[in-house]
Amino acid sequence: MMQVNTSRLIILCTIGLDALGIGLVFPILPRLIQEVTGTTNIAPYIGVMIALYALMQFVCAPVLGALSDKLGRRPILLFSLAGATINYAIMAFAPTLMLLLLGRAIAGISSANIAVATAYITDVSEERDRAHNFGLFSAVFGAGFIAGPVVGGVLGEMWVRLPFVVAAALNFGNYLFTLFMLPESKSSPSGRFDFHSLNPTASLLWVMGRKRLWPVVGTYFLLSAGGEAYGCCWALWGFDAFSWNGTWIGLSLSMFGLCQMLVQLFLPGPATRKLGERRTVFIGIAASCLALVVMAFAKQGWMVFAVMPLFALAGLGTPAFQAVAARQVDSASQGQLQGLLSSATSLASIIAPFSFSGLYFISRASLPGAVWLVVLTLYILAVPLIHISTRTIHKICVND
Missing domain, CATH: 1.20.1250.20 (MFS general substrate transporter like domains)
Incomplete structure (x- = not known):
């Protein structure tokens, strides 16, 4: 221990x-x-x-x-x-x-x-x-x-x-x-170099043969794509919606980061032990969606700070879903799974910034907060995938 x-x-x-x-x-x-x-x-x-x-x-x-x-x-x-x-x-x-x-x-x-x-x-x-x-x-x-x-x-x-x-x-x-x-964490790595592992399509073929992983990868992509909106649009939105200067934009980002860090530091363990991974993930998604609605229609900057503790509860869902994802494969395939999920995150970071930037400039004159409704839509699309992923884990646990 x-x-x-x-x-x-x-x-x-x-x-x-x-x-x-x-x-x-x-x-x-x-x-x-x-x-x-x-x-x-x-x-x-x-x-x-x-x-x-x-x-x-x-x-x-x-x-x-x-x-x-x-x-x-x-x-x-x-x-x-x-x-x-x-x-x-x-x-x-x-x-x-x-x-x-x-x-x-x-x-x-x-x-x-x-x-x-x-x-x-x-x-x-x-x-x-x-x-x-x-x-x-x-x-x-x-x-x-x-x-x-x-x-x-x-x-x-x-x-x-x-x-x-x-x-x-x-x-x-x-x-x-x-x-x-740092000691090695794998109990028995083979230590054998395999040229087949260097094939970038090997992981794609691997996941294509495991349908239970599709909802997990899809969820990671949607949540990661939604997360890109904050880096792309937060500063522009703060300026357009509330006339924030650089100090207020920096303060809002720092406050958001601090609230989320505190949630992730203290709450995921007790929450998953008391509620289970599935409920914890859905609570995190629900908290995000409620906060995004407030942000989309907020008229004054203090409203954003007021919902930050609620928004930070989204930090409950990420560790819980990571635990769900890790249980989808055995220890021999954890690296391949995490690499694949990292790849899905990277794909989102390629596509999402350009998409959100374009959407923001189209809607900024009429409703600067419309971008948060788009993020909300992505999170709602992720809900059935999360349901399938966590339901599969639930069945495996019952059968075991």
């Missing part, structure tokens, strides 16, 4: 440092691109960088997840951290846009951190504790992502490339920390 607790603590620290590194560069990236390209119209370049990263992640995450099932979680996590270190090092010193794009491509190819860490948490957790541990996972990642932009903004004022230098150092330190401290 002590070994399991130690492993969980180390992987949580790894993910926290990973999120901190991502958050460090988030507010400074536009300035770096402007410096390298020499133009103020940087929106197309940011779009290309985001799309390139997501595309490479979409193709490679299932491959790395499958390899983690065969070779173990630890070597793939080390590979991923090495790729992140190289990416940030390139971005810290790259003089041209092409080198920046190369760095993002490397980061996308090696971006197995989250998928493999999720599989690791599954490996070291008892079934009854998985929702709680996934909640801790999300809370630690959220804390790192909240702190990162603040630190990155301060460092960026000293030198625009300094956050990238620090992010590279953090990831290299994280690599060494994982190398010397």
Whole structure:
């Protein structure tokens, strides 16, 4: 038991440092691109960088997840951290846009951190504790992502490339920390390299042969697509609907992140033990939908802050559904499953930002909050898929 607790603590620290590194560069990236390209119209370049990263992640995450099932979680996590270190090092010193794009491509190819860490948490957790541990996972990642932009903004004022230098150092330190401290979580990885695992279509064929996974993958895609709306439209919506300045937009995002982090830190374990995973997921979806309705028609900014605790209850559903997803396959296929789910998330991050941006600019004059009704629609579409996924688990449990 002590070994399991130690492993969980180390992987949580790894993910926290990973999120901190991502958050460090988030507010400074536009300035770096402007410096390298020499133009103020940087929106197309940011779009290309985001799309390139997501595309490479979409193709490679299932491959790395499958390899983690065969070779173990630890070597793939080390590979991923090495790729992140190289990416940030390139971005810290790259003089041209092409080198920046190369760095993002490397980061996308090696971006197995989250998928493999999720599989690791599954490996070291008892079934009854998985929702709680996934909640801790999300809370630690959220804390790192909240702190990162603040630190990155301060460092960026000293030198625009300094956050990238620090992010590279953090990831290299994280690599060494994982190398010397993190034990392997799989009890018996085969250790055999299989060229079939390098086929990007292998995971697609694998999931096509397992119909019970279709609703799980579909749910991840819809929820991830809905989540992209906040990054795309929150700042624009706050300005158009409430005339918020940068301070109020930042404060609202920080408050939202803090509320969600607290929910994920303390509530998923007790909620799933008392209500079960299925009810907990539906409570999270219902809370999100109610908050989105208020946000869509809110006339004053205080109304958004008022519903944030309700909105944060959505954080109950994610860890519970992650626990549901993990129970769909055995331990030998956890990496492949998590890689596939990461790939679905990446696909959503390619498609959704362009879609939400277009929808927002069409509706902003008449109803700026209409974008939240679109997110609400996606969540409603996810409900029958969640029902099927959780019903399948329920039947398996009954039959067992």
